Amino acid sequence: MSREDALVTTQWVEDNLDTPGIVLVEVDEDTTAYDKGHIRGAIKLDWTTDLQDQVRRDFVNKQQFEELLSSKGISNDDTVVLYGGNNNWFAAYAYWYFTLYGHADVKLMDGGRKKWELDSRELVDEVPERERTSYTAQEQDTSIRAFRDDTVNAIGVSNLIDVRSPDEYAGRLLAPAHLPQEQSQRAGHVPTSLNVPWSKNCNDDGTFKSDDELKALYDEVGIDDSKDTIALCRIGERSSLTWFVLKELLGHQNVKNYDGSWTEYGSLVGVPIALGDEPGSADA
Amino acid sequence: MCGAKEGGLSLDGVNVAKEAVIQGQVTREGEPVGNAYVRLLDKAGEFTAEVPTSASGHFRFFAGEGQWTLRTLAPQASPVDKKVHAAVGSVAEVTIPIA
Numbered sequence: 001m002s003r004e005d006a007l008v009t010t011q012w013v014e015d016n017l018d019t020p021g022i023v024l025v026e027v028d029e030d031t032t033a034y035d036k037g038h039i040r041g042a043i044k045l046d047w048t049t050d051l052q053d054q055v056r057r058d059f060v061n062k063q064q065f066e067e068l069l070s071s072k073g074i075s076n077d078d079t080v081v082l083y084g085g086n087n088n089w090f091a092a093y094a095y096w097y098f099t100l101y102g103h104a105d106v107k108l109m110d111g112g113r114k115k116w117e118l119d120s121r122e123l124v125d126e127v128p129e130r131e132r133t134s135y136t137a138q139e140q141d142t143s144i145r146a147f148r149d150d151t152v153n154a155i156g157v158s159n160l161i162d163v164r165s166p167d168e169y170a171g172r173l174l175a176p177a178h179l180p181q182e183q184s185q186r187a188g189h190v191p192t193s194l195n196v197p198w199s200k201n202c203n204d205d206g207t208f209k210s211d212d213e214l215k216a217l218y219d220e221v222g223i224d225d226s227k228d229t230i231a232l233c234r235i236g237e238r239s240s241l242t243w244f245v246l247k248e249l250l251g252h253q254n255v256k257n258y259d260g261s262w263t264e265y266g267s268l269v270g271v272p273i274a275l276g277d278e279p280g281s282a283d284a
Numbered sequence: 285m286c287g288a289k290e291g292g293l294s295l296d297g298v299n300v301a302k303e304a305v306i307q308g309q310v311t312r313e314g315e316p317v318g319n320a321y322v323r324l325l326d327k328a329g330e331f332t333a334e335v336p337t338s339a340s341g342h343f344r345f346f347a348g349e350g351q352w353t354l355r356t357l358a359p360q361a362s363p364v365d366k367k368v369h370a371a372v373g374s375v376a377e378v379t380i381p382i383a
Contacts, residue, residue: 033336085336114336117319120359165332167348177324177333177345181303199331204323204357 003211006095006248007110008081010119017041023078023130026113027051027094028085029237037123039083039116043072043130047090047237051097059259065101065137073130076104083109083116087199087206092241095248096257100145102138108244111206118205144243146230146256148264151190152271156282159229160193163242164262168234169195171275175234185266188273190232191280194221198238201245214245225252232258232265292377293342304370307344308378309337310356316341317382320358327351348372356380 016022017040024042026034034044045051050068053060060068074080080098084091091112098106109116117123146154154160167173171187189195200217202208209217223229229246231239236259243257258265265271274280293307306324310317322343323334327350335343345352347370356364361382368376 030336036339086334114321114357117336118321118357118359165326166328166330167326167332172348173332175346177347178335180298180346181348197330204355204363 001248001251003208003249006107006244007208008107009110010116010121013039013081013083013109013116014121021078023074023080024109025072025074025080025082025091025094026084027082027090028113029090030085033085033113037125040122040124040126041128042083043128045072045094047093051094057264059097059100059140062101062137062139066135069135069137070133073133074135075133076136079105079107081107081109083112085113087114087202087241088112089198089237089241092244093237096144096240096243100140102141110208114206143254144247144256146232146258148258148260148268150256151230151232151258151260151265154228154230155190155272156192158227159223160190161223161229161231161239161242161246162189162193162195163198163231163233163239164189164195165197165199166195166277168262169193169197170277185263186273187266188275189262189280190265191272191274192282193232193274194223194279195277196221196242198233198241201242208245208249211249214250218246218250228254228256230256230258232261234262235259236261292375293344295375300375301373304347304349304372305344305375306347306352306354306368306370306378307342307375308354308380309341310343310358310380310382311341312358312361312382317358320356320361320382322380323355323357325353325355329353345370354378354380356382358382 026042027045031046082091169189231242233239246252247255310320318339320337324332324345326332354366
């Protein structure tokens with residue numbers, strides 16, 4: 001996987017709005033953003049309803065994912081181009097999700113909805129109608145998904161990359177600052193995890209930094225290439241973006257996203273937590 | 285009236301006593317800018333959050349105590365930085381004019 005395979009520009013998307021076999025999909029944290037205008041031909045996925053089981057805290061299962069994509073008119077051989085707000089946080093989450101279920105050709109639009117808007121490109125209200133398909137998903141590829149025990153066992157052993165903002169990492173905030181702060185779980189971070197905020201991967205306009213800049217960023221914090229890596233954040237969407245950078249842009253092997261992330265870890269009884277700006281030790 | 289700030293975003297449903305709210309409006313020649321992006325940077329200049337403005341140009345953050353910078357991006361405008369101080373139990377109202 002490389003930048004050329006995984007990423008397309010806003011210009012490429014505009015040039016390919018009418019190309020058959022390409023499906024544009026918008027995924028936003030603010031699930032009403034699509035309804036206020038979207039790229040022509042794009043369909044919407046709602047991460048709170050389409051991509052989450054509505055009873056258990058987990059993803060939709062293989063059959064539900066197949067039904068979702070079939071009902072949205074996405075075929076197995078379509079090129080799926082994802083974009084969204086918040087610098088592609090939830091689009092990257094959907095990218096990871098499509099990869100988890102084995103979709104062959106999936107790409108992110110570099111910069112997402114913000115770059116498209118800052119470019120003053122057209123947004124429309126019309127919702128496209130796509131004919132139903134018969135989509136077949138693969139079994140979940142758990143080589144890219146970390147669970148809580150993987151994370152606890154990674155303390156002091158693997159690379160743990162906490163991609164939240166410095167204040168969330170240190171325990172001074174419990175959520176990104178555009179959300180209310182009152183939460184049930186404890187604040188802080190997994191001991192020995194390194195804080196590399198997701199935003200360091202991106203330019204102000206939401207596009208990814210160059211491969212050289214990204215490589216320098218992770219070299220500087222001391223990621224050990226010979227070890228496995230788990231990325232985490234609060235609910236697993238920002239860490240999907242870092243997973244995308246490490247796995248798809250920089251080609252690291254054995255990178256997992258911990259989708260339970262801090263809302264799960266910070267609620268576990270008895271696990272170690274480090275406070276403050278330093279990673280802390282494995283003996284904490 | 286009723287302590288509401290003139291032109292401010294409604295605080296209905298927000299527990300102001302527990303939050304350090306930073307909110308305001310982005311304007312261009314006095315008119316609201318509904319397609320801007322406001323980023324919240326911490327005291328070290330590190331990104332903390334970002335929101336798109338509403339149709340009326342408004343934005344809101346739930347920050348922590350201390351000094352923050354608001355960086356505003358909009359189509360056909362240079363980024364504008366503005367410093368703001370936030371404190372739990374208060375609402376920092378900021379108007380950001382862009383050229």
